[in-house]
């Protein structure tokens with residue numbers, strides 16, 4: 001797997017100094033869908049996305065009809081509420097940055113708010129099950145962690161649905177939140193969402209985004225820091241099969257001094273027309289002295305016909321930082337590697353498994369959630385099993 | 390008693406202007422316990438022969454037969470050939486990122502032996518084999534061939550030879566790129582496997598240097614895609630003095 005020789009894909013990185021902020025976004029952020037023109041596909045933030053597969057989420061023709069069930073199971077001490085649009089806790093992490101996120105924000109009727117009171121340390125995860133039953137839905141979820149509280153939240157997406165939904169994480173001072181969002185949709189689902197974390201003083205946010213399913217998944221994890229000392233770790237793992245479009249667009253806004261961010265996303269692609277997109281935008285604003293950031297994206301292309309677009313982008317407006325770096329590489333599982341392993345008696349499917357397991361192993365360990373580890377490995381095996389040949 | 394029989398083997402590769410014939414009728418029989426040196430100039434088709442026997446998809450067999458104890462090798466997939474006992478130490482071993490040497494060796498040994506080796510004896514077996522080949526224990530945790538020097542790659546190939554104990558070992562220029570010390574270490578490894586008497590060895594080389602350490606029973610001169618002359622060890626001495634001139638004249642693979 002010679003690095004950075006993607007066939008039919010682009011891998012480029014840019015370090016820019018003093019660029020306008022959030023240059024990739026084609027319209028200013030807004031809660032109102034009317035503030036965004038309908039994308040036509042050539043905009044910087046839409047150029048990789050097959051609009052015709054969005055089922056009208058981007059042009060106002062998608063109509064909510066329910067058909068998506070959300071169940072929250074929370075340990076004692078956690079408050080779970082369904083609130084109206086005017087609840088003061090909504091929209092605090094940040095505005096929607098694209099038309100579909102704004103459509104979701106303009107269209108949801110009820111939002112769900114999960115609150116962990118301050119200084120509460122949960123020993124069990126909060127589990128949110130989002131199950132599609134073939135319908136179209138707009139949603140909004142707020143997860144609020146009080147100061148010095150600690151929680152793990154697992155959000156599972158399954159079934160078939162067309163969903164535009166945003167999630168906000170409000171992380172209090174000194175709090176620790178780990179969120180695992182698993183997109184295990186049927187291969188017919190469409191899921192678009194913006195996940196924005198507002199990280200408090202000395203707070204820790206760990207996000208694990210796992211995308212296996214869906215016809216089209218486009219997620220927009222964003223991090224903003226409310227006060228100094230915040231730390232964000234963003235991990236992602238995707239397995240893009242035949243015909244799937246899986247897009248992860250990250251934005252980390254270092255606007256506050258002495259915050260850290262670390263991003264590691266890895267994806268494997270298999271099958272014709274599999275398309276993975278990874279955008280990693282990190283902005284270090286002039287005020288953000290003492291910032292330490294690193295982002296990495298690696299892709300492993302297992303078969304011909306799969307396409308990867310991986311675009312890290314680092315903008316630095318101050319020299320007073322601890323560190324900033326990025327790496328992106330797309331490798332192919334080459335025929336030569338397959339031959340070498342087979343020449344040692346290892347059957348082709350096992351050779352492929354060996355390489356894919358090896359590819360993800362380090363990341364899975366780094367995530368450091370033993371329960372998830374097993375599930376991820378089992379899921380990767382199943383994905384390989386299902387799409388071999 | 391393992392016997393590899395190659396009869397009138399013709400092999401082509403896809404070249405720009407259509408298929409190009411590289412092997413033009415190779416005949417060779419290698420029996421268990423024997424060592425055959427195949428010597429020839431650059432481009433004569435030595436690696437093509439090695440890869441064709443292992444089943445590399447780049448090479449198309451257009452004629453002839455290859456059997457191992459009567460079994461049709463050409464009908465087998467690459468991994469089946471390996472499990473049947475054909476081992477190829479490659480001229481340019483391939484890097485496999487993400488797969489550690491220890492994991493690779495164990496997976497391979499499990500496939501070849503038909504069952505997972507017992508962990509305790511296996512760890513010892515690998516450790517001792519690595520020591521004998523002067524491979525630092527830290528290599529076990531490194532990714533297969535990734536960042537290995539030329540010499541380290543070759544020693545790693547011979548490590549596999551020692552662990553997998555094939556019926557037929559094809560060593561494609563295992564000597565190239567090795568300094569004298571490494572050549573000795575690697576040759577000793579090959580000789581340990583040979584001394585067990587279970588392997589037929591096809592030693593492909595450009596230079597006679599390695600033959601000082603590994604004594605062949607038969608020497609074949611390979612030129613223009615076939616065996617041009619066969620003889621005993623004395624043929625190697627002749628090549629040492631006269632080079633390939635005589636065989637290349639008017640006979641290159643063009």
Ligand SMILES: Nc1ncnc2c1ncn2[C@@H]1O[C@H](COP(=O)(O)OP(=O)(O)OP(=O)(O)O)[C@@H](O)[C@H]1O
Nearest residue numbers: 402403404411430431432433434435436437438595
């Ligand atoms: N894809 C290809 N297209 C055209 N010619 C090829 C192709 N692959 C191999 N060849 C040619 O086949 C011939 C034999 O190559 P091979 O690697 O078998 O030689 P060799 O005897 O092993 O040489 P060396 O001593 O350099 O290792 C060479 O002339 C080579 O250029």
Ligand SMILES: [Mg+2]
Nearest residue numbers: 435436480562
């Ligand atoms: Mg060669």
